[in-house]
Amino acid sequence: MDDVESNLGGGQYTEHDETTVPEIRKIQELLRSCRIYDNAVRGGTAQQVRDFETARQIDEQLF
Structure with a gap:
């Protein structure tokens, strides 16, 4: 169920929103935007x- 909720919220490429590469975090933020x-x-x-x-x-x- 956690995976479903994560996908509905835009999804994450890393566990628990822990990203070590700033570029990945920026891409994730852009993907979350409408x-x-x-x-x-x-x-x-x-x-x-x-x-x-x-x-x-x-x-x-x-x-």
């Missing part, structure tokens, strides 16, 4: 916002 690009637009850097706008123009069906 939409990575949505978060970039709300609180991202100017570059992230431009990247989102470019991606949206390339294929509007993605967003």
Whole structure:
């Protein structure tokens, strides 16, 4: 049952949320967010916002 609850919460790649590599923790945080690009637009850097706008123009069906 713990595995099911973990998956519903976004899942973890390591036991008990213990990560020794900061990059893995950042990836996990991004995966937990509803939409990575949505978060970039709300609180991202100017570059992230431009990247989102470019991606949206390339294929509007993605967003």
